[in-house]
Amino acid sequence: MSDMKSMSATELAARLSSGEIKAKEACETCLAAIRADGHNCVIGLREEEALAEAEAVDRERAAGLNLPPTAGLPLLVKDNIVVRGKLPTTCASKILANFASPYDAHVVEKLREARLVILGKTNMDEFAMGSSNENSAFGPVKNPVDPERVPGGSSGGSATAVALGLCPVALGSDTGGSIRQPAAFCGVVGLKPTYGRVSRYGLVAFGSSLDQIGPLARTVEDAALLLGVIAGHDERDSTSADEPVPDYRAGLNGDLRGVRVGLPAEYFPAELDGRIGETVMAQVNHLKELGAQVVEVSLPHTQYAIAAYYIIATAEASANLARFDGVRYGHRSRSSGDVIEMYRTSRSEGFGAEVKRRIMLGTYVLSAGYFDAYYLKAQKVRTLITRDFTEAFRKVDMLITPTTPTPAFRIGSLTDDPVSMYLQDIFTVTINLAGVPAVSVPAGLVDGLPVGVQVIGRHFDEPTVLKVAAGLEGGRA
Amino acid sequence: MTGHDWEAVIGLEVHAQLKTRTKTFCRCSTHFGDEPNSHVCPVCLGLPGALPVLNREAVAMAVKTALALGCTVHTHSIFARKNYFYPDLPKGYQISQYEMPFSSGGTVMARLEDGSERTMRLTRIHLEEDAGKSLHTITRAGTAVDLNRCGTPLMEIVSEPDLHTPAEAYAYLYRLRQTLVYLGVCDGNLEEGSLRCDANVSVRPAGEKKFGTRTEVKNLNSFRGVEKAIAYEIERQISVIEAGGRVEQETLLWDADRQNVRPMRSKEEANDYRYFPDPDLLPLVLEESWIDQIKSTLPELPQDREKRLTAQYGLPEYDACVLTAEKEVADYFEETVRLAEGTEPKKVSNWIMSEVLAVLAERAVPVTALKVTPEKLAGMFDLVNQGTISGKIAKQVFDRMCDTGKSAAEIVQSAGLVQISDTDELKRIVGEIVAANLEQAEQYRSGREKVFGFFVGQVMKATRGKANPQIVNELLKEALK
Numbered sequence: 001m002s003d004m005k006s007m008s009a010t011e012l013a014a015r016l017s018s019g020e021i022k023a024k025e026a027c028e029t030c031l032a033a034i035r036a037d038g039h040n041c042v043i044g045l046r047e048e049e050a051l052a053e054a055e056a057v058d059r060e061r062a063a064g065l066n067l068p069p070t071a072g073l074p075l076l077v078k079d080n081i082v083v084r085g086k087l088p089t090t091c092a093s094k095i096l097a098n099f100a101s102p103y104d105a106h107v108v109e110k111l112r113e114a115r116l117v118i119l120g121k122t123n124m125d126e127f128a129m130g131s132s133n134e135n136s137a138f139g140p141v142k143n144p145v146d147p148e149r150v151p152g153g154s155s156g157g158s159a160t161a162v163a164l165g166l167c168p169v170a171l172g173s174d175t176g177g178s179i180r181q182p183a184a185f186c187g188v189v190g191l192k193p194t195y196g197r198v199s200r201y202g203l204v205a206f207g208s209s210l211d212q213i214g215p216l217a218r219t220v221e222d223a224a225l226l227l228g229v230i231a232g233h234d235e236r237d238s239t240s241a242d243e244p245v246p247d248y249r250a251g252l253n254g255d256l257r258g259v260r261v262g263l264p265a266e267y268f269p270a271e272l273d274g275r276i277g278e279t280v281m282a283q284v285n286h287l288k289e290l291g292a293q294v295v296e297v298s299l300p301h302t303q304y305a306i307a308a309y310y311i312i313a314t315a316e317a318s319a320n321l322a323r324f325d326g327v328r329y330g331h332r333s334r335s336s337g338d339v340i341e342m343y344r345t346s347r348s349e350g351f352g353a354e355v356k357r358r359i360m361l362g363t364y365v366l367s368a369g370y371f372d373a374y375y376l377k378a379q380k381v382r383t384l385i386t387r388d389f390t391e392a393f394r395k396v397d398m399l400i401t402p403t404t405p406t407p408a409f410r411i412g413s414l415t416d417d418p419v420s421m422y423l424q425d426i427f428t429v430t431i432n433l434a435g436v437p438a439v440s441v442p443a444g445l446v447d448g449l450p451v452g453v454q455v456i457g458r459h460f461d462e463p464t465v466l467k468v469a470a471g472l473e474g475g476r477a
Numbered sequence: 478m479t480g481h482d483w484e485a486v487i488g489l490e491v492h493a494q495l496k497t498r499t500k501t502f503c504r505c506s507t508h509f510g511d512e513p514n515s516h517v518c519p520v521c522l523g524l525p526g527a528l529p530v531l532n533r534e535a536v537a538m539a540v541k542t543a544l545a546l547g548c549t550v551h552t553h554s555i556f557a558r559k560n561y562f563y564p565d566l567p568k569g570y571q572i573s574q575y576e577m578p579f580s581s582g583g584t585v586m587a588r589l590e591d592g593s594e595r596t597m598r599l600t601r602i603h604l605e606e607d608a609g610k611s612l613h614t615i616t617r618a619g620t621a622v623d624l625n626r627c628g629t630p631l632m633e634i635v636s637e638p639d640l641h642t643p644a645e646a647y648a649y650l651y652r653l654r655q656t657l658v659y660l661g662v663c664d665g666n667l668e669e670g671s672l673r674c675d676a677n678v679s680v681r682p683a684g685e686k687k688f689g690t691r692t693e694v695k696n697l698n699s700f701r702g703v704e705k706a707i708a709y710e711i712e713r714q715i716s717v718i719e720a721g722g723r724v725e726q727e728t729l730l731w732d733a734d735r736q737n738v739r740p741m742r743s744k745e746e747a748n749d750y751r752y753f754p755d756p757d758l759l760p761l762v763l764e765e766s767w768i769d770q771i772k773s774t775l776p777e778l779p780q781d782r783e784k785r786l787t788a789q790y791g792l793p794e795y796d797a798c799v800l801t802a803e804k805e806v807a808d809y810f811e812e813t814v815r816l817a818e819g820t821e822p823k824k825v826s827n828w829i830m831s832e833v834l835a836v837l838a839e840r841a842v843p844v845t846a847l848k849v850t851p852e853k854l855a856g857m858f859d860l861v862n863q864g865t866i867s868g869k870i871a872k873q874v875f876d877r878m879c880d881t882g883k884s885a886a887e888i889v890q891s892a893g894l895v896q897i898s899d900t901d902e903l904k905r906i907v908g909e910i911v912a913a914n915l916e917q918a919e920q921y922r923s924g925r926e927k928v929f930g931f932f933v934g935q936v937m938k939a940t941r942g943k944a945n946p947q948i949v950n951e952l953l954k955e956a957l958k
Contacts, residue, residue, distance in 0.1 A: 099525065208757050238531065318751075319560055369752070
């Protein structure tokens, strides 16, 4: 089973279906690899339950029952997605160190229906706040290519685990780039679906109007496979869309004739590392060979995106994280005093520095006297940014940009410089603000480090996004 | 600043719990009085990852209320998060409406105790969720929290500062409560907290246009409490100003035991709620046709019914007020009148106001639980009209009907209460009584007409009240000639 590390999820699923590989065997192989690994990308395993679920798949398959095509496929999920059971859902935070969820997230229900086997939970930036996976109560994750470097964040654990072959696919979440940036840094595929495509029920909220769950995988087809499992309407999430779920693997044939691809000038600024620009442009040339037409477009309000994003996301987060107060669950300080003191000490002890910084930022921008200047203004910018995309998508079907401005940086190099850290998201946050889907696909190497190319599509046009992404995948050196 | 006449300015904020079966944003039951924390789920517990989904039934009830009070119902409104920390608020914010509520404007047509009518304007009604309850007394270790109530739908009904006396505040609240109960959207129980009232109070010299500094008085959990607390606060503010001081803008708690107010501790009061639109909920969009459909289900409102009862049945205004205080009593009245053909509506009204309401008060039951249905009460009136029983016997019959639920005819039959209208038998009894009381008979004949009553009493005594009074009158007059 040594070849499982490089086997695609699609292939593994096929071999599981044919009975060539047993689900238990796949599960044990992954668990062993995870236990032996030193990148700190997995922070909780549900070994007993996973093995029992895998054995049940094998038993039913042996009995000739008709199982879903993904039955027995192992995966890891980011630790901000609640999974019912003994294994806590911590969000990599001390404040939820012992929180065992009494319910499953909608995506977890979907995974169970499709009989995938959840092995455990991946490391992340605390409450998904970060771009390096250094903000974790469980310690930083090491980049799979260079252990001195960060894997990106906040879904750094999921990206690393997939890159290392510890599991064929994983779930992450993306609020401003948290799937795509670590995918780029780790050399894997990461998709942020359209806002509303995947239910947020059971995803611990960071920025509710921006958050989406999505797949990380080693191939575009695998990402499409997992998206097909988790997508769909959920009446428990009012922002979930009642849109049909197509077969996302259907159009991945490399034929891009007639597809109009736009290059937004604002995403190729003069300051961009030339080697990243060249790598992305090599991919664009490959798309031309596949029949795509390439034109330059403009998204004129891009420069305001980071500011708007860090206002909206932190404002929402400041309210979303108010429930972690030590009253009903999670960390409660031992220090005595009245209830106000209990809130203060529990939250001071429970949250890490970056989470506190964002709660304070968000609280500030919503405060009386500042609300209009910050929150309202940011919402207006958001409207303009969304309009930029609408305008661009009148001319083209797809937009291509670099995923990140740099390759993976060294652990600790940006921790004292939050603004530089926030600028990591410069090419990804606009997509969340507009709610459109985007995928990061490996584009090549710069200094031996992976960099990604980002494909952005219209709302609910994941099929074309994935089709173009599959075309790019074929052209990688 | 002494020697002025003072005018008080009062605005009321009423929180009314909607009688939906399930909570505002989850499907948990709203049932009151069950085991603590037995109606909870990930959503109302504020568990990580849980999301709200709006209950359409709550919206329908709120819209119904707004339409009944003549408010403008907005087809587009927004839910906002109101942020503050409190142990009975699991999410750390309450989902409410702020900048764009679903309704604005509207009026309450109140009737003051002297019978005059006043129109009081509403600012807005919005929809929000209730918090849980902190229980400070059940454990020695500290405070316990019951989240059964958490997430129950509330309407916040805000009045304009149109009220000037505690009596007006009372009348406003009375009419508002009555309307909500008529609509079937709230059970209107102040003591149990399904209706809660806060008052904003300020005073100014009479004739002054500018408002004085206002205070907010909370914890008004009875109708009389509202009146007393406002009266107390008006007096307190006047005495502060007349002593040369200034009224502080603050929140006060009414203490019903001590009959005074105390300032809320500043820690109990959040100063900045940092409202912003809740990103978990889409804007609330109401179809015009849906609003019209709700409009078509509106029942007759109390002030309209009051007027109709006076016009249609010729009742005095006072009777109409008493009968329409509760919708079910008014229904009871009208149904009885309809069934008791040949009985004066005023007679039915008298009977309900004295006998029926007394029984309801004594037994503390609603009229709908009364065993004497309108049909049975009408049956009793029929027996009176036919002369089968007297009015006096009717009272006894009614009491037995209340206890047994039997019809008046059954009771009269089985207890032998049929009125004696047999002239021969009565003639015999009258003859005996006159013969046994010759002295009184002489007195009557010599002009002391009062003595007549004595003879009626004796006949009634001998027949245990069953004698037909009209016939007795005639026979006595004849015998005493």
